[in-house]
Amino acid sequence: MRWTLSPQPDAVLVEQLSKELNVDTILASLLVGRGIDAFAKAKSFFRPSLEELHDPFLMKGMNEAVHRIQKAVGNNETIMVYGDYDVDGTTAVALMSSFLSSFYDKVTTYIPDRYKEGYGISYAGIDYAHDNDISLIIALDCGIKAIDKVKYAKEKGIDFIICDHHRPGKFVPDAVAVLDPKQHDCSYPYDELCGCGVGFKLCQALVQHNDWEFEILIPYLDLVATAIAADIVPITGENRILCYHGLNVINTSPRAGFKSIIEQVKKNILDITDVVFIIAPRINAAGRMKHGLYAVDLLVEQDLDQARLKAKEIDRYNQDRRELDQLITEEALQQIHDNKEEKLFTSVVFKEDWHKGVIGIVASRLTETHYRPTLVFTKNGDKLAASARSVSGYDVYNALEQCSEFIEQFGGHKYAAGLTMQPEQFLNFKKRFEEVVCATIDKKLLTKELKIDALLPLERITGKLYRILKQMAPFGPRNMRPVFLSRAVYDSGYAKRIGENGKHLKLAIKPHVNSSLQIPAIGFNLGDCISIIQNNKPFDVVYVLEENSWQGVTSLQLRIKDLKPH
Known part of the structure; x- marks a missing residue:
């Protein structure tokens, strides 16, 4: 891998922030490197507040969208909530349909069939709406390029509200409202929302318009956090706020669908990585292997026993998906080689x-x-x-x-x-x-780049440092877990290869040959590197800090990303 040490921020700013926050200069340097260079910004970063969410009416088209939904409710029209079959789309449909259904009873959902209809808004979906006397479609996580399809719907007397976050083309569809902060003439302050996030802003606008309490939206944040994690959007600004509070909902009062998935994996506290690798693949598997509506059904289910049955079925889809993707990956790699x-x-x-x-x-x-x-x-x-x-x-x-x-x-x-x-x-x-x-x-x-945030002497690794690093979560694009480099370190002498065919490396690292300080470390898929560190040879190591729990004992360890001779 190509190691790249990030440019180190202004030393005066770092020193100043270190004193203001009473933290190590290593931490202050990480924060300044992420644009957090003052006490107020640090407070916002470490304690993300829902009060700092932007006014949804700053988004182009929001007034029109809210008025059209209010009109539909007043006229007793059926509203169809339409979304794609991936995690962002299905969570967005679950969010919007369950929120609307909380105060209005003529709401239906539609997810296109991945194989028969393909991605985005389909003619079949519009025909279904027409056949069922549906006059308003709210499209989530899709639609920004569906110019012909929106026109087709209009000819059939069907209005569209589009909530998307993909890049628009030269023209946008002639819908009642197009909500997409990536539109060049949209002045909304944050343009990195996912599709479910844009849907959430529409729900927030409806809450404001009707003078309802914002708190009624909090139970839906678990869906938004899952979409943010799965869609790999930046964990900055509003995404960070929504993800932080959404993870809290997942861990304290998850909806029945999430609770039944969490029970399957027997994990107490989920972080954003767990959402990406535990919850998201299962939700995705429904649309990949069967139909996206199975995921929506699980996410809106309120009865825990029913949710457990649905989660069990979706887990089977996920197992099938894993077997298939392994087989196809092997065939594809062989094709490249042949x-x-x-x-x-x-x-x-x-x-x-x-x-x-x-x-x-x-x-x-x-x-x-x-x-x-x-x-x-x-x-x-x-x-x-x-x-x-x-x-x-x-x-x-x-x-x-x-x-x-x-x-x-x-x-x-x-x-x-x-x-x-x-x-x-x-x-x-x-x-x-x-x-x-x-x-x-x-x-x-x-050549794969390994971005390094800072040089870190092993002696400066403390419990306090790690506790504050943990508070920088949730991690993701533009707020990645900090990666450190320690130079000229040594193995304690007991390094060994572990795992199937010895593909992993387990060791303890010390700063000097004669040092009594030893920090446990694990290097996945780095078993072949054992020769680099044996016989008291100094080496440079790039890693993240994490906790390792074994037999009831929790300790700090380094998870090695790469190493090479000093």
């Missing part, structure tokens, strides 16, 4: 019978392994569908825009996107995508 494509700037693989529900996960795994902008294609009906993933620092969405002549439809973010195309365009696209990436990517981005 075609001798390891030296290309991209990884583009295709097999027509790969399961469409897991190609996004497979693309992520290939990106981790080969560290190239990656697309995984499969056959979907008479078209090809693909999931794209990128490496840190490279905008795959922009690259796809430059290949748009071969693509039928695409959408997404800087690091993840989805697309469809006609089969005959595959080879043309593959060639063009390689050319675009080759011409536009900084070649150093093809």
Whole structure:
């Protein structure tokens, strides 16, 4: 890996903040590096307050959206809450439908079938609304590019409110209201909300409009936190506030659906990593393996016994998903190897019978392994569908825009996107995508970067330091768990390889050869590095600090990310 030590912030600011907060300069340096350079900002950061959420009416289209919903309620119209089949979409549908249903009884939900309808708003969904006399659709986590479909709905007398967070195209749909803080003419102060977050702002606007107590929204924050964690949006600003309080709801009074998942894994306190790796995959598995409505049903279920049955079923989908994604990843890696494509700037693989529900996960795994902008294609009906993933620092969405002549439809973010195309365009696209990436990517981005926050002598690792580091959570993009570098350290002499085929490394690290200070450490998948640290050889080590609990005893340990000879 390519080690990059972050530029160290202004020493005067660091010293000043260290005194104001009465913390180690290492901590003050981490905070200043994240833009927290004054006492008031630190207070906001460490104690995220719901009172600091922005006024939802600052978002373009919010007035129109609220008035249209109020009109629907007044006219006794049926409202359809429509969302995508991923975690952001299903949590958003659960949030909006259950909130509206708390004061209005003509609310229905719709999730498109991943295989028959594909991503986003579908004609089939609009036809369903028309056939059932539905005159208002609230679309969540999708719709910003659905110009033709919104027009089609309008011709059938159906209005749309769009709550999206994806990048708009040159034009936006002619809906009653388009809520998307990424619109260039939207002056909302924070544009990194996820789809469920935009839906939450609409609920907040309805609460304000009706002079209801904000507290009625707090039970829905577990859904928002889950969407934020799963959609990998920055954990800054409003996302940090919503995620912080949402995690608190998950850990103190989770909804029946979450409670039944937590019971399965027998974990007491969940952090954001647990949400990403325990809750999110199960919710996603419903849409990947069966249908997204199974996830919505679980998330809105209020009876715990029923929720347990639904969670058990979804857990089976998740197990099936894991087996499939492992199999397809192996086949895709073999394809890259057989075609001798390891030296290309991209990884583009295709097999027509790969399961469409897991190609996004497979693309992520290939990106981790080969560290190239990656697309995984499969056959979907008479078209090809693909999931794209990128490496840190490279905008795959922009690259796809430059290949748009071969693509039928695409959408997404800087690091993840989805697309469809006609089969005959595959080879043309593959060639063009390689050319675009080759011409536009900084070649150093093809080596995985290990970003290091600060140098940390082992002697300065204390319980107090770790307790304050923990309070910097929830961690995620733009507020990652701090990564430290210690130079010229030594193994205690008892390092050993552990795990299957000795693939992991267990050791204790000391700052000097003769030091009595020893800190336990674990290096996953670093078993082969044992020769670097043996025989009293000094080495440099990059790690995060964490707690390890074993047989009722909790102690600090270093989780090693990489090491090399000093």
